[in-house]
Amino acid sequence: MSAMRRIERVGFVGLGAMGSGIARRIMDAGHCLTGWNRTKAKAEDLLAAGMGWADTPREVAEQCDVVFTMLTNTAAIEANAHGEDGLIAGLRPGSVWADLSTIAPDTSVALGEAVASTGAFYLDTPVSGSPATLAAGQMSVMVGGDRAAYDHVEQLLHAIGPKVTYIGPNGHAILTKVAINLSLVVSVTAFAEAVTLVEKAGVDRAAVVDAALKSVIASPVIGYRAPLLVDDDEVYADVELQQKDLVLAQELARRLGAMVPTCSAASEMLSAARSSDLADRDFLVSVADVYRRAAGVIR
Known part of the structure; x- marks a missing residue:
């Protein structure tokens, strides 16, 4: 598998209540962010704050070195992962996709295998907390996947919350x-x-x-x-x-x-x-x- 890419631009797919709050923290930590959401209007505040916009999940992956997703459920993740405009089609060798959603563990493992075939890395990185926890700076993050990929993005995860725990292989964090x-x-x-x-x-x-x-x-x-x-x-x-x-x-x-x-x-x-x-x-x-x-x- 390819070496990981230097983190220059971060992507974010899924800018609902929790996703937009996490995206804001990533921007506040000084990272350049490109985002996509099914409803663009929900991203207006982030766009006004300097976030870039992509027209599809694939474009987010093509433009970014690390991509975060925060979507409602397993079906939503699969819908945005696959297909011509999906994330997997845009991943580049050495990039990292970190999924913050809570989805079926078996799906998370399958996504890890699909992403590995592109030369990129997949991490399941579910969060524990609420918008209130996030706003207070107390969000916790669990991580499953390649240990070197985790080490590569660890400081970026600390921009989301101070409590980050590496659990084990893909699926174990979920x-x-x-x-x-x-x-x-x-x-x-x-x-x-x-x-x-x-x-x-x-x-x-x-x-x-x-x-x-x-x-x-x-x-x-x-x-x-x-x-x-x-x-x-x-x-x-x-x-x-x-x-x-x-x-x-x-x-x-x-x-x-x-x-x-x-x-x-x-x-x-x-x-x-x-x-x-x-x-x-x-x-x-x-x-x-x-x-x-x-x-x-x-x-």
């Missing part, structure tokens, strides 16, 4: 992210259940949230999500997006013959929450709505 998000969704769902239980008993919901934020369960995710039960003013991930990660865990468990009972229970609650009138809100708010209606706290 597997780790699936495990982390399984735990995240289960814990947040359990929090909604617990708050509803004591609210039904007459305890003030705002007081419960305040106490929880001062207790041993005040993890980072509870820290920024719990206040949404009092003031629903932010959407970090809606129920459909968050359930995708549980489905990945369930599919992996079926394939491996492993048990994930709490994952399955949480996924059932998220399925119910998809029918909530608040399904477009953060998934904690949607799940809490289901629990509260079932308990008769609200009607």
